[in-house]
Amino acid sequence: MSIGQLARGRTPAPARRAAAHDPLLIAAALVLVAVIGIALLGPLRSPYDPDQLYAGAVSAPPSLAHPFGTDDLGRDVLSRVLAGARPSIAGPVIVVAVSTMLGVAVAVASAWFGGAVDGIASRLVDVIFAIPGLVLAVLAVAMFGKGLLAPVVALSIAYMPIVVRLVRAGARAELGRPYIAALRIQGVGSLAICFRHLLPALLPTILAQATVGFGYAMLDIAAISFLGLGAQPPASDWGVMIAGGQPALLTGAPEQSMFPAALIVLTVLAVNIVGARTTTWAEAKDR
Amino acid sequence: MSANAIRQLAAKLGGLLLTLLLASIAIFFAVALTPGDPVTALAGGVRPTPELIEAIRAEHHLDDPVWMQYLRWVGGVLQGDLGTSFVYKTPVAELIAPRIGISLLLVAYAVVLITVFGIGSGILAAVRGPRADRAVLVGTSIGVAMPTFVVAILLIWVFGRVLGWFPVYGTGEGLLDNLYHLTLPAISLAVLYIAYMSRITRGAIVAQQHAEHVDTARVRGLSPSRIFRRHVLLNASPQILAVSGATIAGLIAVSAVA
Amino acid sequence: MGGIGSLLTEAAARKDLPVVQVLSLLLVTVFVVLNAVVDVVIAIIDPDSVKSRRSA
Numbered sequence: 001m002s003i004g005q006l007a008r009g010r011t012p013a014p015a016r017r018a019a020a021h022d023p024l025l026i027a028a029a030l031v032l033v034a035v036i037g038i039a040l041l042g043p044l045r046s047p048y049d050p051d052q053l054y055a056g057a058v059s060a061p062p063s064l065a066h067p068f069g070t071d072d073l074g075r076d077v078l079s080r081v082l083a084g085a086r087p088s089i090a091g092p093v094i095v096v097a098v099s100t101m102l103g104v105a106v107a108v109a110s111a112w113f114g115g116a117v118d119g120i121a122s123r124l125v126d127v128i129f130a131i132p133g134l135v136l137a138v139l140a141v142a143m144f145g146k147g148l149l150a151p152v153v154a155l156s157i158a159y160m161p162i163v164v165r166l167v168r169a170g171a172r173a174e175l176g177r178p179y180i181a182a183l184r185i186q187g188v189g190s191l192a193i194c195f196r197h198l199l200p201a202l203l204p205t206i207l208a209q210a211t212v213g214f215g216y217a218m219l220d221i222a223a224i225s226f227l228g229l230g231a232q233p234p235a236s237d238w239g240v241m242i243a244g245g246q247p248a249l250l251t252g253a254p255e256q257s258m259f260p261a262a263l264i265v266l267t268v269l270a271v272n273i274v275g276a277r278t279t280t281w282a283e284a285k286d287r
Numbered sequence: 288m289s290a291n292a293i294r295q296l297a298a299k300l301g302g303l304l305l306t307l308l309l310a311s312i313a314i315f316f317a318v319a320l321t322p323g324d325p326v327t328a329l330a331g332g333v334r335p336t337p338e339l340i341e342a343i344r345a346e347h348h349l350d351d352p353v354w355m356q357y358l359r360w361v362g363g364v365l366q367g368d369l370g371t372s373f374v375y376k377t378p379v380a381e382l383i384a385p386r387i388g389i390s391l392l393l394v395a396y397a398v399v400l401i402t403v404f405g406i407g408s409g410i411l412a413a414v415r416g417p418r419a420d421r422a423v424l425v426g427t428s429i430g431v432a433m434p435t436f437v438v439a440i441l442l443i444w445v446f447g448r449v450l451g452w453f454p455v456y457g458t459g460e461g462l463l464d465n466l467y468h469l470t471l472p473a474i475s476l477a478v479l480y481i482a483y484m485s486r487i488t489r490g491a492i493v494a495q496q497h498a499e500h501v502d503t504a505r506v507r508g509l510s511p512s513r514i515f516r517r518h519v520l521l522n523a524s525p526q527i528l529a530v531s532g533a534t535i536a537g538l539i540a541v542s543a544v545a
Numbered sequence: 546m547g548g549i550g551s552l553l554t555e556a557a558a559r560k561d562l563p564v565v566q567v568l569s570l571l572l573v574t575v576f577v578v579l580n581a582v583v584d585v586v587i588a589i590i591d592p593d594s595v596k597s598r599r600s601a
Contacts (some may be wrong), residue, residue, distance in 0.1 A: 059332070126306050132573075135572050142561075142562060223434055247442050258444075266436060292588075313567050318566050370563040379564050386552055532580065
């Protein structure tokens with residue numbers, strides 16, 4: 001057994017055992033599995049064509065034929081909610097994936113090299129930190145035009161600083177531990193130390209932050225779409241659906257807005273619960 | 288103030304100015320490098336003749352190097368010349384001026400709500416036993432999962448449409464009517480931050496309740512309410528203040544979009 | 546809402562770049578200055594917390 005294996009030999013078994021007795025976590029996980037399932041399979045299984053107009057039933061309340069009712073143009077809300085899962089989930093997933101990868105790379109580089117690299121990186125992070133995510137997203141839309149691409153790219157950059165700060169702190173602490181020095185003396189290469197020892201040790205922190213970031217990203221992207229700057233009608237993105245349902249809301253037909261809104265809240269709630277548990281686990285593992 | 292404090296303040300100010308300088312460069316260059324020719328936008332829908340293009344390029348100094356354009360822009364902004372809108376052809380300052388009052392009022396309204404209900408519910412959760420704690424936890428969990436616009440449409444639905452208590456459109460005339468019209472938007476804006484504030488307040492107070500000096504105060508036989516005010520709340524306040532400041536800053540950014 | 550928000554979103558949707566530029570700069574300035582003021586106020590009332598806040 002190498003020193004590195006010893007250092008990260010603590011398995012998360014207690015965490016796993018605790019999770020089995022946590023009904024809230026199980027419920028949250030089930031919601032997430034369901035939403036991801038819908039995102040992957042939804043379009044195949046929806047009862048109607050999400051873009052088909054059913055002229056007989058405009059802004060109809062829920063019925064057997066249309067369980068979530070129909071929208072102001074007579075489209076089936078259930079089918080649109082199902083079809084909207086994919087674009088509504090994909091955006092935040094990309095934001096979290098890109099910002100995490102960039103952030104971890106910058107953080108590990110600045111913790112590893114220190115000095116000038118660290119200085120430049122933290123100045124860069126400070127500047128990005130100074131521009132709020134939504135403002136950067138709107139700026140990107142003004143530059144590249146409406147659609148999901150510009151806000152997703154902008155938020156991927158805007159979410160980077162928080163990852164850098166957290167991971168850099170963790171990486172510095174980890175690099176200061178004796179086993180890293182021992183590995184170096186053994187002649188283990190820098191890249192091997194980074195990928196085999198440093199990153200696995202930081203993984204709980206990274207995962208916890210990624211989960212939390214997903215919730216924020218989902219809220220931000222939905223807001224951008226709601227404002228008409230992201231996904232464009234007639235897309236069935238949840239934010240777009242909520243915005244499209246506003247006139248119907250005021251005439252007394254809330255279904256069109258309420259169902260996608262409920263799904264956003266439910267998804268973010270579930271992700272936040274999982275995120276909070278992951279954070280607790282990451283912190284427990286640090287000790 | 289000690290020399291050390293002044294030095295720290297100067298360093299802080301320097302860092303602040305440097306960050307602002309770099310951010311302004313980032314914002315300007317991002318836009319300057321935007322795909323699409325600004326001349327098309329400036330010509331305002333007309334297909335520009337070569338002479339018109341020439342005139343527009345000269346008027347807006349588009350043939351200068353980019354860094355010259357940046358200096359001209361920043362110089363203008365610092366002197367109050369915010370440029371001219373492509374769409375309205377009017378000075379940007381004239382577009383902002385009539386709107387800034389309502390935005391500031393909205394933010395102020397939301398800040399009051401956040402401070403009162405965020406800190407209030409945080410204290411409640413910390414001192415009123417496990418049941419209150421649990422109730423606030425559930426409330427704040429839902430609060431942080433609600434996008435501002437979802438809260439907004441829920442409020443519009445319930446208070447605007449079903450109950451008809453609050454107006455749904457417009458901003459009203461006069462301060463009181465303004466506040467009345469801004470009630471639903473201010474609540475929508477505040478909900479997420481009330482949840483944050485509540486959690487931070489609770490955390491800060493709970494941490495203080497277990498601190499050494501609070502135990503000492505208890506041993507000295509001070510009354511619980513005095514201990515709470517003088518020892519727990521006072522010591523928890525920097526953390527609460529830190530978060531409320533950051534919250535208000537974030538709120539302004541969000542209010543600019545939502 | 547007839548505030549800065551609607552001006553910014555509308556300007557972004559219509560590619561009214563000068564408006565977007567100035568409003569972004571305005572928001573960033575307010576955001577950064579407020580955060581800095583909070584840092585300074587905290588440093589004054591509670592010098593010990595400065596370190597912990599920086600690493601947070």
